[in-house]
Amino acid sequence: MKFVIAPDSFKGSRTAAQIAAAIKSGLTRVFPDAEYVLIPMADGGEGTVQSLVDATAGRKISAVVTGPLGTPVTAEFGILGDGVTAVIEMAAASGLDYTTAATRNPLTATTYGTGELIRAALDQGVRHIILGLGGSATNDGGAGMAQALGIRLLDAQGRDLERGGAALAHLARIDLTGADPRLAQTEFILAADVTNPLTGPNGASAVFGPQKGATPAMVQELDTSLAHFAAVIQQATGKDVAQVPGAGAAGGLGAGLLAFTHARLEHGIEIVTRYTHLKERARGADYVFTGEGGIDFQTQYGKTPFGVARATKAVAPNAPVIVLAGNIGRGVDVLYGPDKIDAIFATPSGAKSLAQAIADTDSDVSALAENVGRLLRARR
Structure with missing residues (x-):
């Protein structure tokens, strides 16, 4: 039996x-x-790293990265048994659990630490990254992640933007020349359970912003900023990410990854089913x-x-x-x-x-x- x-x-x-x-x-x-x-x-959320590491006889690695509030946090990611695939949960670096009701601020929360985890995984020689989208404290469209990977987000005076979703309202130009060259040779598989677009009434700000501390006024500000971010992304990359199903996952991190990496979205359970x-x-x-x-x-x-x-x-x-x-x-x-x-x-x-x-x-x-x-x- x-x-x-x-x-x-x-x-x-x-x-x-x-x-x-x-x-x-x-x-x-x-x-x-x-x-x-x-x-x-696992289904792409919490526990995905542990599940895939256990299933493939892989290993976990710790790194000190920038948390969503800008303070250092210690986060883990996994290297699968094949040695060339990493698995990352964005919440490990940029998750809501790093905040309290008093400290949550989606206007300034950043995914910079998620970008640092990606960079740490690339330093291990991986060329495939499974990235779980969920549990985020952020609403920056993946802007912080992009900045951590060498992509410059500049205002009209050529200055680097501050971190956080609100700052995207001042974005004038995206400079891709300093992007980590390893991104061009790396495949990203994005595990997302939601199909929300980046912007609009069903977008990242409107649907998920309130649980991260956004007031109605903040929701409107963030949605406008993300719409502007998407427009500048299209100018810089030719990619229209605003209404892609799933682009609104993890405060729009899905959109940033679709824009700046070779990425595709899948249901988390399907990814885990395949790799196990x-x-x-x-x-x-x-x-x-x-x-x-x-x-x-x-x-x-x-x-x-x-x-x-x-x-x-x-x-x-x-x-x-x-x-x-x-x-x-x-x-x-x-x-x-x-x-x-x-x-x-x-x-x-x-x-x-x-x-x-x-x-x-x-x-x-x-x-x-x-x-x-x-x-x-x-x-x-």
């Missing part, structure tokens, strides 16, 4: 690899002689276990459990897909059906505080997997 165990992390609690190990420990008490294939997963060889490793599976910290109707829009179900059903159509989740939210009925998820179980063993639930994660996940395993054995 073959079990494929391919969960995401339980955010704030356990990594995907730890959850996979807990599921296996429970199942082996029921099926000690089964074949187990553990594939830690999930489909190939799931062939012949009898059962598939996946999971995440919380599941609800939004899981159908590119989250790990739904992506795992779609991928494994393509190669093992008769293998039930079973989800273990820390919390089951509303609307999960849309996740059930042919080529989708077969069953969802909540992991907490009774009512408890969040802190206690986090502390009990390993034992609760293992115990639930054992009980589900006993049900499967009885069914057989």
Whole structure:
């Protein structure tokens, strides 16, 4: 009997690899002689670096870079087992977690540190970079990232712009002559779960700006600045990035990467599925276990459990897909059906505080997997 165990992390609690190990420990008490294939997963957001490093026997590297508020932060990125592919989460350098409600300021927050992480990855000799877009504190259209990579953003007097989205209103010219030459030989794959354009009512500023501290007046200012940035980008590069689906991801970082690098946008779960060889490793599976910290109707829009179900059903159509989740939210009925998820179980063993639930994660996940395993054995 073959079990494929391919969960995401339980955010704030356990990594995907730890959850996979807990599921296996429970199942082996029921099926000690089964074949187990553990594939830690992610959907392009938090945990993607760890998942792909674990899946490919890669390594992680730390670097001190500029945080979104301009202060130094220590961030990690991964080098995959092939030695030529890096994986970066922009939130590691420019994420909202580096701010508080009192310090958030999308007018000045910068992606400069993300550019520094890209440069550090290039210094490792990589020529393929997977970059997760999400969790940003920024709304600068990737301007800071570009500046860190040698691209000069100049005002009418030929002075370098200050960092942050608001400063883009003063952009007169983009000087590409100093751009890091390695960018021309590097392929970027951008992991994004959103399809928002850079500007407009569904753009980066209007939709995501408020959660980063933007008032209605700031939203208008930032949207106008990003529209101007896009116009100057088109003059400098010939690329029209303003309305590209996904360009608004991570405060418009998607647009900056599309403008200044050889980049393409993909769903994060599809990238992880490909690099972990999930489909190939799931062939012949009898059962598939996946999971995440919380599941609800939004899981159908590119989250790990739904992506795992779609991928494994393509190669093992008769293998039930079973989800273990820390919390089951509303609307999960849309996740059930042919080529989708077969069953969802909540992991907490009774009512408890969040802190206690986090502390009990390993034992609760293992115990639930054992009980589900006993049900499967009885069914057989």
